[in-house]
Amino acid sequence: MPHLYVEYSANLPGLPEQQMLTELVSAVCSHPSIVDEFDVKGRIAATQQYVIGTGAGPRGFIHADLRLLSGRTPEAKKELSDLIAEVLRRLTPHPMGMLVQVSVEITDMDRASYHKSKL
Structure with missing residues:
Protein backbone atom coordinates (compact mmCIF):
# COMPACT_ATOMS: atom_id res chain seq x y z
CA MET A 1 0.00 0.00 0.00
CA PRO A 2 -0.51 2.51 -1.57
CA HIS A 3 -1.46 1.04 -4.93
CA LEU A 4 -1.71 3.33 -7.95
CA TYR A 5 -3.63 2.05 -10.98
CA VAL A 6 -3.64 4.08 -14.21
CA GLU A 7 -5.86 3.10 -17.12
CA TYR A 8 -6.16 4.97 -20.41
CA SER A 9 -7.83 4.65 -23.79
CA ALA A 10 -5.51 3.14 -26.37
CA ASN A 11 -6.21 6.00 -28.79
CA LEU A 12 -3.76 8.32 -27.01
CA PRO A 13 -0.64 7.93 -29.17
CA GLY A 14 2.70 8.62 -27.60
CA LEU A 15 1.58 8.47 -23.97
CA PRO A 16 4.88 8.22 -22.07
CA GLU A 17 3.96 5.30 -19.80
CA GLN A 18 7.24 4.86 -17.91
CA GLN A 19 7.80 8.59 -17.46
CA MET A 20 4.22 9.03 -16.29
CA LEU A 21 4.49 6.20 -13.75
CA THR A 22 7.81 7.50 -12.46
CA GLU A 23 6.45 11.02 -12.01
CA LEU A 24 3.18 9.81 -10.49
CA VAL A 25 4.93 7.63 -7.92
CA SER A 26 7.32 10.49 -7.11
CA ALA A 27 4.37 12.85 -6.65
CA VAL A 28 2.58 10.42 -4.34
CA CYS A 29 5.79 9.76 -2.36
CA SER A 30 6.29 13.51 -1.90
CA HIS A 31 3.12 13.78 0.19
CA PRO A 32 3.75 13.83 3.96
CA SER A 33 1.12 11.13 4.58
CA ILE A 34 3.23 8.58 2.70
CA VAL A 35 5.67 7.09 5.21
CA ASP A 36 7.78 4.71 3.09
CA GLU A 37 8.40 5.17 -0.64
CA PHE A 38 8.97 1.40 -0.96
CA ASP A 39 5.27 0.87 -0.19
CA VAL A 40 4.04 2.76 -3.29
CA LYS A 41 3.31 0.45 -6.22
CA GLY A 42 2.28 1.85 -9.61
CA ARG A 43 1.04 0.21 -12.77
CA ILE A 44 -0.37 1.45 -16.05
CA ALA A 45 -2.40 -0.19 -18.81
CA ALA A 46 -3.96 0.84 -22.10
CA THR A 47 -7.56 -0.23 -22.56
CA GLN A 48 -8.34 -1.48 -26.06
CA GLU A 75 -7.65 17.24 2.94
CA ALA A 76 -4.81 14.74 2.46
CA LYS A 77 -6.86 12.82 -0.11
CA LYS A 78 -7.62 16.04 -2.01
CA GLU A 79 -3.93 17.00 -2.00
CA LEU A 80 -2.95 13.57 -3.35
CA SER A 81 -5.68 13.76 -5.99
CA ASP A 82 -4.43 17.18 -7.09
CA LEU A 83 -0.80 15.97 -7.29
CA ILE A 84 -1.83 13.03 -9.47
CA ALA A 85 -4.12 15.12 -11.69
CA GLU A 86 -1.33 17.63 -12.36
CA VAL A 87 0.97 14.89 -13.70
CA LEU A 88 -1.83 13.33 -15.78
CA ARG A 89 -2.82 16.68 -17.35
CA ARG A 90 0.80 17.55 -18.13
CA LEU A 91 1.81 14.23 -19.70
CA THR A 92 -1.38 12.98 -21.37
CA PRO A 93 -1.40 13.60 -25.12
CA HIS A 94 -4.46 15.39 -26.47
CA PRO A 95 -4.65 14.89 -30.23
CA MET A 96 -6.20 17.71 -32.25
CA GLY A 97 -9.98 17.50 -32.22
CA MET A 98 -10.15 14.82 -29.52
CA LYS A 118 7.58 -8.84 2.63
CA LEU A 119 9.58 -11.76 1.26
Whole structure:
Protein backbone atom coordinates (compact mmCIF):
# COMPACT_ATOMS: atom_id res chain seq x y z
CA MET A 1 0.00 0.00 0.00
CA PRO A 2 -0.51 2.51 -1.57
CA HIS A 3 -1.46 1.04 -4.93
CA LEU A 4 -1.71 3.33 -7.95
CA TYR A 5 -3.63 2.05 -10.98
CA VAL A 6 -3.64 4.08 -14.21
CA GLU A 7 -5.86 3.10 -17.12
CA TYR A 8 -6.16 4.97 -20.41
CA SER A 9 -7.83 4.65 -23.79
CA ALA A 10 -5.51 3.14 -26.37
CA ASN A 11 -6.21 6.00 -28.79
CA LEU A 12 -3.76 8.32 -27.01
CA PRO A 13 -0.64 7.93 -29.17
CA GLY A 14 2.70 8.62 -27.60
CA LEU A 15 1.58 8.47 -23.97
CA PRO A 16 4.88 8.22 -22.07
CA GLU A 17 3.96 5.30 -19.80
CA GLN A 18 7.24 4.86 -17.91
CA GLN A 19 7.80 8.59 -17.46
CA MET A 20 4.22 9.03 -16.29
CA LEU A 21 4.49 6.20 -13.75
CA THR A 22 7.81 7.50 -12.46
CA GLU A 23 6.45 11.02 -12.01
CA LEU A 24 3.18 9.81 -10.49
CA VAL A 25 4.93 7.63 -7.92
CA SER A 26 7.32 10.49 -7.11
CA ALA A 27 4.37 12.85 -6.65
CA VAL A 28 2.58 10.42 -4.34
CA CYS A 29 5.79 9.76 -2.36
CA SER A 30 6.29 13.51 -1.90
CA HIS A 31 3.12 13.78 0.19
CA PRO A 32 3.75 13.83 3.96
CA SER A 33 1.12 11.13 4.58
CA ILE A 34 3.23 8.58 2.70
CA VAL A 35 5.67 7.09 5.21
CA ASP A 36 7.78 4.71 3.09
CA GLU A 37 8.40 5.17 -0.64
CA PHE A 38 8.97 1.40 -0.96
CA ASP A 39 5.27 0.87 -0.19
CA VAL A 40 4.04 2.76 -3.29
CA LYS A 41 3.31 0.45 -6.22
CA GLY A 42 2.28 1.85 -9.61
CA ARG A 43 1.04 0.21 -12.77
CA ILE A 44 -0.37 1.45 -16.05
CA ALA A 45 -2.40 -0.19 -18.81
CA ALA A 46 -3.96 0.84 -22.10
CA THR A 47 -7.56 -0.23 -22.56
CA GLN A 48 -8.34 -1.48 -26.06
CA GLN A 49 -12.10 -1.87 -25.70
CA TYR A 50 -14.03 1.08 -24.26
CA VAL A 51 -17.00 3.35 -24.89
CA ILE A 52 -17.13 7.02 -23.91
CA GLY A 53 -20.67 8.38 -23.97
CA THR A 54 -22.93 8.17 -27.01
CA GLY A 55 -21.83 11.15 -29.10
CA ALA A 56 -19.80 11.16 -32.27
CA GLY A 57 -16.22 12.28 -32.57
CA PRO A 58 -12.93 11.09 -31.17
CA ARG A 59 -12.80 10.75 -27.41
CA GLY A 60 -10.20 9.47 -24.99
CA PHE A 61 -9.65 9.12 -21.27
CA ILE A 62 -7.07 8.58 -18.59
CA HIS A 63 -8.03 7.57 -15.05
CA ALA A 64 -5.90 7.06 -11.96
CA ASP A 65 -7.08 5.24 -8.84
CA LEU A 66 -4.92 5.59 -5.75
CA ARG A 67 -5.83 2.99 -3.15
CA LEU A 68 -4.80 3.86 0.41
CA LEU A 69 -5.35 2.29 3.79
CA SER A 70 -8.27 4.05 5.43
CA GLY A 71 -7.73 6.84 7.91
CA ARG A 72 -6.35 9.76 5.90
CA THR A 73 -8.09 13.10 6.16
CA PRO A 74 -10.25 14.47 3.34
CA GLU A 75 -7.65 17.24 2.94
CA ALA A 76 -4.81 14.74 2.46
CA LYS A 77 -6.86 12.82 -0.11
CA LYS A 78 -7.62 16.04 -2.01
CA GLU A 79 -3.93 17.00 -2.00
CA LEU A 80 -2.95 13.57 -3.35
CA SER A 81 -5.68 13.76 -5.99
CA ASP A 82 -4.43 17.18 -7.09
CA LEU A 83 -0.80 15.97 -7.29
CA ILE A 84 -1.83 13.03 -9.47
CA ALA A 85 -4.12 15.12 -11.69
CA GLU A 86 -1.33 17.63 -12.36
CA VAL A 87 0.97 14.89 -13.70
CA LEU A 88 -1.83 13.33 -15.78
CA ARG A 89 -2.82 16.68 -17.35
CA ARG A 90 0.80 17.55 -18.13
CA LEU A 91 1.81 14.23 -19.70
CA THR A 92 -1.38 12.98 -21.37
CA PRO A 93 -1.40 13.60 -25.12
CA HIS A 94 -4.46 15.39 -26.47
CA PRO A 95 -4.65 14.89 -30.23
CA MET A 96 -6.20 17.71 -32.25
CA GLY A 97 -9.98 17.50 -32.22
CA MET A 98 -10.15 14.82 -29.52
CA LEU A 99 -11.88 15.35 -26.20
CA VAL A 100 -9.78 13.68 -23.48
CA GLN A 101 -11.15 13.23 -19.98
CA VAL A 102 -8.76 13.13 -17.03
CA SER A 103 -9.99 11.71 -13.72
CA VAL A 104 -8.55 10.70 -10.36
CA GLU A 105 -10.12 8.66 -7.58
CA ILE A 106 -8.80 8.07 -4.09
CA THR A 107 -10.08 4.79 -2.70
CA ASP A 108 -9.92 3.72 0.95
CA MET A 109 -8.86 0.13 1.60
CA ASP A 110 -10.14 -1.52 4.75
CA ARG A 111 -7.30 -1.78 7.28
CA ALA A 112 -8.83 -4.79 9.04
CA SER A 113 -8.84 -6.98 5.94
CA TYR A 114 -5.74 -5.72 4.12
CA HIS A 115 -2.71 -8.00 4.24
CA LYS A 116 0.85 -7.31 3.12
CA SER A 117 3.97 -9.40 3.59
CA LYS A 118 7.58 -8.84 2.63
CA LEU A 119 9.58 -11.76 1.26
